Amino acid sequence: MEVSKYHYYFSMRKIRHSTCFRRAAQSDPKWRHSSAKLDRLGRDAPGVGATVKLLAILKIAVIVLQLGKLDLTSPVGKKMLTMLAAVAEMEGDLLVERTQAGLARAKNEGKTLGRPSKTTAEQRAEIIAKYAAG
Numbered sequence: 001m002e003v004s005k006y007h008y009y010f011s012m013r014k015i016r017h018s019t020c021f022r023r024a025a026q027s028d029p030k031w032r033h034s035s036a037k038l039d040r041l042g043r044d045a046p047g048v049g050a051t052v053k054l055l056a057i058l059k060i061a062v063i064v065l066q067l068g069k070l071d072l073t074s075p076v077g078k079k080m081l082t083m084l085a086a087v088a089e090m091e092g093d094l095l096v097e098r099t100q101a102g103l104a105r106a107k108n109e110g111k112t113l114g115r116p117s118k119t120t121a122e123q124r125a126e127i128i129a130k131y132a133a134g
Contacts, residue, residue: 037066038081039088048085 041064042048052072055062062072067084071077106113119127 037088038064038084039092042085043092044089045082045085048088049082052081 038048041051041062052062056073064070064072067080070080072081103113117124
């Protein structure tokens with residue numbers, strides 16, 4: 001028996017539009033999708049649910065290493081998936097909130113955000129003057 005392995009590194013958000021992914025999934029009846037963490041399956045709870053539903057329609061077993069051997073298509077698995085996806089979404093929202101608060105604090109303290117300039121103010125003035133002169 002020949003074993004086929006497919007390794008994909010892509011955003012699960014784009015999975016619904018990936019013909020390559022669908023072809024690979026349909027070519028091997030024992031194809032599995034494994035993800036290290038639940039939040040890798042989508043950006044928010046509805047996205048994770050939609051991804052798992054799509055994979056179930058394609059008859060692809062989803063294995064989330066973080067959850068062990070939980071069957072995500074069973075009623076208990078669906079409930080756990082919904083709750084954990086909501087928690088993952090909340091964690092993501094909190095991360096964004098903390099990042100924005102930190103950036104706002106840094107701006108208020110007068111810190112320059114972003115990459116440091118490679119040219120000095122004098123060099124930029126010289127470049128502008130030479131450009132204007134032609």
